[in-house]
Amino acid sequence: MITLQNISKWYGKEKTLAVDSVSLSIPKGELFGLIGPDGAGKTSIFRMLTTVLLPDGGSATVNGFDVVKDYHQIRNCVGYMPGKFSLYPDLSIEENLNFFATIFNTTVEENYDLIKDIYIQIEPFKKRRAGQLSGGMKQKLALCCALIHKPTVLFLDEPTTGVDPVSRKEFWEMLKRLKAQGITILVSTPYMDEATLCDRIALIQNGKILSVETPDKIRAAYPDPLFAIKSDNMSDLLKILRSHPLVKNSYAFGEFAHATFKNEFLQEKDLGELLRHENLTAVELKRTEATIEDCFIQLLSA
């Protein structure tokens, strides 16, 4: 269980606000996602909750323990995987795991069942130095090390950044299994597609929380009809959309352009007509459901 109440953090002489009065409440056993671009303040929140950074305002608790006063209890019951790979590159997989088990006053054998599923995937390479592992294997090892003392709360700061799509998918499968064991997980990611895999997400930008909801509700709350448009000349299409007086918001989205319009009663038929007037050919146009990314862009421009 994690709670944050108006927690703030600023850095440097200019008092740059990194975290701006954030309040959140995450119940036990939830897989909660912090979604936001680089520099949004995700890592600062993680570091304050894991007691390695002191907040400048507000308060927070993890498992009911205060992050400032009861840091010692928190350090015993949380697992933290920093965004940057931070295990010893000159120690082997096995040695890293044993080392972290020891500094948490436990042994690998004692909690082996918790990491078994993950560890068997990297076990064939257990004599290999951590610095020589692939990105995906490094993440698995880091997760094992964060889990080895059987934490009840797990903090994962951008665990899938720089990991290939297959390993990313596997990683999220593992998180679901951990959640099933009752572990509360707070995970941050810059990838919007991963957001839908969380129970609830908080969209965060410039240290402020824009919205906290389940991914479905966030998508359902998208206010305008959204259209996906494609043409054989995408750059012209985007230019026209951007400058058209009827267009409210438009941006490239994969092989399509996504656009919302000021007149919400416009139908696909009318829009097709409208774009053909602009000498665009092979125009394909359809209503589409908003993704988390659309919601995020909408919240930022609002």
Place this chain on the structure above:
Amino acid sequence: MRTIRFLLQKEFRQIFRNKTILAMIIVMPTIQLIIMPLAADYEVKNINLAVIDNDRSPYSQQLISKITSSGYFKLRGFDASFNEAFKLIESDKADLILEIPAHFERNLIRENEQKLFIAVNAINGTKANLGGAYLATIIRNFNGELRTQLIIPPKFNPIPQIEIVSSNWYNTHLNYHIFMVPGILAILVTMIGGFLAALNIVKEKEAGTIEQINVSPIKKHHFILGKLIPFWVLGNVVFTIGLLVSYIIYGIAPVGNLFVLYGFIGAFLLAVLGFGLLISTYTETQQQAMFIMFFFMMIFILMGGLFTPIESMPLWAQWIAHLNPLSYLIQVMRMIILKGSGFRDILPHLGIVMLFALVLNTWALFNYKKTSA
């Protein structure tokens, strides 16, 4: 205890896997102890001399051959005039000019007095000083020899004379190596211990591994001890290698008690490692730690009493030297190795070094924070 044991195991593993560091720990004391004392010699040899002999008499010839056969001087020019000889000084080919005036022999015998002229190139102060002094000594000896030849001494010397006979204690032959080797060994131990300790915690900061340590319930003093003990052991290894090299190459065996020597080194290493750890808690990158350590090392080495005696420094510099742990080690090394001083003799030094160790390590422990503001 289990935590400490694992911390030590981890540190030693990392050290033994870093082949460069390991090689430096073994090769550095060996090579440097072999090369430096042989090369860096205070005895000035090969002083370049230009002679202007205006007399060309048997006496002047004798004087010149006496000078050149001393082994300290190299005759670079035998010129007709001072101006010509001075060109050699200007082009850095000569360090000294000796001018023997005309009628040197005649005046010496007839008037019992003659003047010689020595010009010294003082750019290299040490060479000039020593060269001038050597030359003056040789001339004085020459003068003495002449006297015994020319004057038949009376039965009782009318003028009372003081004859000085000195005997050199602890280093009978004034062997330069015996004096330098323990000092250089002291510097090596300080450098290796200090740098290893200073760079280590910073390395964990740079790699981000300290973040993982900080979120763990590990005790601060366990962590610091886990860093201190491995380098303490390595420092002792370096010192032992150095002692063996000094014995094998220079035949220097400690006159004093080995236990006392190792006891002092043990306390000294704690002080130096504490200093290194302190620097590493203040810095963020290995580069910063390296430069700060260099700054202090230069002061420690140059003001440690190895190259210039502390007693001849100005008073303010002597105060700095008193705050320099290396100066105590150099003194004690010489005391025990050369003089055979006992535990009682080094007790004041030991006390000060232990105080250094206590203050620096406590400071490092307090300044290492698992939580940042």
